[in-house]
Amino acid sequence: MATPIAERGYAHPDVLVSTDWVQEHLHDPKVRLIESDEDTLLYASGHLPGACNVDWTADLNDQVRRDYISRAAFEGLMSRLGVTNDTSVVFYGDKNNWWATYAFWVFQLFGHSNARVMDGGRLKWEKEGRPMTREVPSYARTQYKASDRNDLPHRAYQNDVLSHIRTQGQLVDVRSPEEYAGTRLHMPDYPNEGALRGGHIPGAKSVPWARAVNPDDGTFKPASELKKLYCEDQRLSPSQETIAYCRIGERSSHTWFALKYLLGFENVRNYDGSWTEWGNSVGVPIEK
Amino acid sequence: MTYPEKLHDLLDMFELFDPADRTSMLLSYSDQFREVPPEVAVRPFDRSHQVPHCESDAYVWAIRQPDGTLDLHFAVENPSGVSARALAVILQKTLSGVQAADIAAVDASIVERLFRQNISMGKGLGLMSMVQAVQSLARSAVAQDTPA
Numbered sequence: 001m002a003t004p005i006a007e008r009g010y011a012h013p014d015v016l017v018s019t020d021w022v023q024e025h026l027h028d029p030k031v032r033l034i035e036s037d038e039d040t041l042l043y044a045s046g047h048l049p050g051a052c053n054v055d056w057t058a059d060l061n062d063q064v065r066r067d068y069i070s071r072a073a074f075e076g077l078m079s080r081l082g083v084t085n086d087t088s089v090v091f092y093g094d095k096n097n098w099w100a101t102y103a104f105w106v107f108q109l110f111g112h113s114n115a116r117v118m119d120g121g122r123l124k125w126e127k128e129g130r131p132m133t134r135e136v137p138s139y140a141r142t143q144y145k146a147s148d149r150n151d152l153p154h155r156a157y158q159n160d161v162l163s164h165i166r167t168q169g170q171l172v173d174v175r176s177p178e179e180y181a182g183t184r185l186h187m188p189d190y191p192n193e194g195a196l197r198g199g200h201i202p203g204a205k206s207v208p209w210a211r212a213v214n215p216d217d218g219t220f221k222p223a224s225e226l227k228k229l230y231c232e233d234q235r236l237s238p239s240q241e242t243i244a245y246c247r248i249g250e251r252s253s254h255t256w257f258a259l260k261y262l263l264g265f266e267n268v269r270n271y272d273g274s275w276t277e278w279g280n281s282v283g284v285p286i287e288k
Numbered sequence: 289m290t291y292p293e294k295l296h297d298l299l300d301m302f303e304l305f306d307p308a309d310r311t312s313m314l315l316s317y318s319d320q321f322r323e324v325p326p327e328v329a330v331r332p333f334d335r336s337h338q339v340p341h342c343e344s345d346a347y348v349w350a351i352r353q354p355d356g357t358l359d360l361h362f363a364v365e366n367p368s369g370v371s372a373r374a375l376a377v378i379l380q381k382t383l384s385g386v387q388a389a390d391i392a393a394v395d396a397s398i399v400e401r402l403f404r405q406n407i408s409m410g411k412g413l414g415l416m417s418m419v420q421a422v423q424s425l426a427r428s429a430v431a432q433d434t435p436a
Contacts, residue, residue, distance in 0.1 A: 040406050044311050045318065045370040094368055126367045 002219040005119060009223035011264025015257075016220065017090060017116045019125050026050055026131075032087050035122065036103040037094040046132035048092070048125065052081045052139075056099050056250070060106045068149065074110045075146045082139025085112075092118035092125065096210065096218040098250050105253040105270055108154050111147040117257065120218040127217070154256075156243045156269040158277055161201060162284065170242040171204035172230070174255040175275065179247070180206040182288040185279065195279030199288040201245065205234040209251040212258045226263050238265045245271035245278070291398070292390050295382035299401050307405050314374040314406060321373035324349055324361035333363055339421045342414035344369030346376065350425035358391055358429060360384045360422060371403065371411050375418055378402065383422065388433065391426035394419065
């Protein structure tokens with residue numbers, strides 16, 4: 001059994017909630033559960049009672065250019081979900097909360113900081129035999145008002161990364177060791193999405209994202225183990241500016257979450273352009 | 289490509305579906321999933337029957353019948369393996385009772401025709417791998433039936 005969240009030594013333990021906590025708040029009108037998965041069939045096959053679905057491609061990404069939705073679209077999404085500016089949103093999903101943390105990260109671009117992640121995600125809830133339903137909830141529309149999207153504190157662009165490596169800033173490559181080494185251009189068992197070059201951004205430390213979770217139940221490891229992983233083994237300093245990246249920014253949002261909220265890194269950003277941008281860019285430096 | 293009749297008809301039917309219908313139908317198939325019976329295999333399943341690259345931890349068995357047809361059976365160990373269960377049911381319903389040689393001709397392109405918008409990055413290869421595993425078992429059965 002996982003150690004209670006409050007006893008794991010996290011910098012900001014309030015961003016993580018247990019499956020017990022979620023079950024106790026299933027009918028709390030101030031809480032909105034949001035499932036975000038890679039597998040688009042999962043939500044329809046059954047979800048937590050009262051949970052809404054947020055699709056990372058259809059709901060969070062601009063449908064024309066490679067970018068996130070506008071403020072107006074985010075306000076529309078939140079209103080459709082029946083979320084007010086005071087609602088506490090709790091994300092969960094498949095793959096140890098990859099997409100849940102990705103959605104959480106996008107929500108931060110719009111300043112919805114009243115957000116949490118359910119530790120262990122969907123699989124833990126299912127394995128514990130907790131209630132699931134296929135009933136899609138309907139909530140009264142709200143008039144959500146978002147801030148202008150502010151990428152600066154949370155998101156790094158390619159030019160930011162180029163500046164960052166010139167000053168030998170901290171970079172974390174969260175992809176598989178094979179992707180980091182450049183021996184493969186995509187995740188194991190995933191299609192090649194067309195990066196022309198393999199390798200990693202110069203100076204990046206390799207810490208595959210999944211090392212932050214317990215493989216048996218998908219819960220985050222306690223702070224002591226995370227500190228060893230990132231701070232001791234890889235000599236990453238919580239006080240220094242840090243950028244995490246992967247392939248499209250989804251796995252690295254998981255690491256971004258762990259570094260920022262669980263270990264208290266003061267300035268950590270997610271480079272969502274990641275390897276699909278870097279590995280296709282002309283003239284950028286690459287290490288193998 | 290000519291597919292066995294039941295599979296051909298099912299693929300034609302899926303062509304008519306809008307995304308919502310397709311999702312409902314796939315879930316309906318997933319709900320019909322029945323695991324490999326104990327007379328065929330029991331846990332721990334033999335790794336030689338495991339589908340490679342499948343995150344749903346799927347297993348497949350093809351039992352040769354005296355008339356040269358195959359009976360297909362599946363196990364899907366991941367409780368979130370909705371798509372794998374749906375595909376298993378589709379393959380079982382449309383290919384069990386079909387001659388091994390005809391099953392061997394079914395290729396992985398059926399996955400895209402069945403799942404369309406419901407293929408996610410991670411599961412596409414796993415689902416195609418399930419079809420390829422069936423194809424491989426069928427080819428082995430054909431080879432055993434072919435005189436040296």
